[in-house]
Amino acid sequence: QQPVQSPQAVILREGEDAVINCSSSKALYSVHWYRQKHGEAPVFLMILLKGGEQKGHEKISASFNEKKQQSSLYLTASQLSYSGTYFCGTLKGANFGNEKLTFGTGTRLTIIP
Amino acid sequence: GAGVSQTPSNKVTEKGKYVELRCDPISGHTALYWYRQSLGQGPEFLIYFQGTGAADDSGLPNDRFFAVRPEGSVSTLKIQRTERGDSAVYLCASSLKSSYNEQFFGPGTRLTVL
Structure with a gap:
């Protein structure tokens, strides 16, 4: 079953958080x-494994x-390039046969100057 | 180094025709994936290869869809008797070993069935 993302869309001014x-x-x-x-291909940001892990990539962390079967992506001091x-994408298991990555519904982020 | 490449970038065909979409993964990547993406939707998993074998083909919608990877590198997605509902962007991705690694996506093939 497809993961559900929220919000579906968000508009931010440059420098705001999401x-x-x-x-x-x-x-x-x-x-x-x-x-x-x-019009472009998806680009990888990060992978989080179970264990309550938190990861960061510059000003983007997750x-x-x-337990809640939830993940959150945090974008701080957003830049125009974050649009x-x-x-x-979720994986159910760590073994052969559970490697099907199921993508969520998507969140469209628009950063305005 | 070179990324994942896909050909053709665009394919327009008529309902009922046969099409082949090609994916050239990053050299040395053993895992290869095909996805289908419709407008405004996330990529939808079709099939996953580990080497030459299809490890999971549970996402193929019906028996009109088939994919091969005979030498463990280049893969071809084949669609028989195309239908208008097959129109979408077909994305290919590869990863070093498995889904637990980063997936690198190709630019996609936009398929339009008239």
Whole structure:
């Protein structure tokens, strides 16, 4: 089943912060975050494994709460280059046969000057 | 180094025709994935190869869709008797070993079935 992301869309002014949430109805092993700009391929941001891990990439960080089957992506002091559609992808297990990455519904982020 | 490449970038075909979409992954990547993306949606998993074998083909919508990776590098997605509902962007991705690694996506093939 497809993870649900919220919000569906958000508009920010440059320098503002945003949080994007990803929720699954199934137990998760890992959550993967990608950003896709219009007309381009998705680009990897980070992977979070179960264990309540938190990761950061410059001003973009994320957390994973496996008990709640949720992950959140945090964008601080947003830049124009952050615009795009953000997708979470989820994996159910760590073994052969559970390697199907299921992408979420997407969150469109627009940063305005 | 070179990224994932896909050909053609655009394919327009008529309903009922057969099409082949090609993916050239990053050299040395053993895992290869095909996804389909419709406008405004996230990538939808179709099939995953580990080496030459299809490790998971549960996302293929029906038996009109088939994919091969005979030598463990280049892969071809084949669609028979195309239907208008097959129109979408078909994305290919590769990763070093498995889904637990970063996936590198190609630019996609936009398929339009008239």
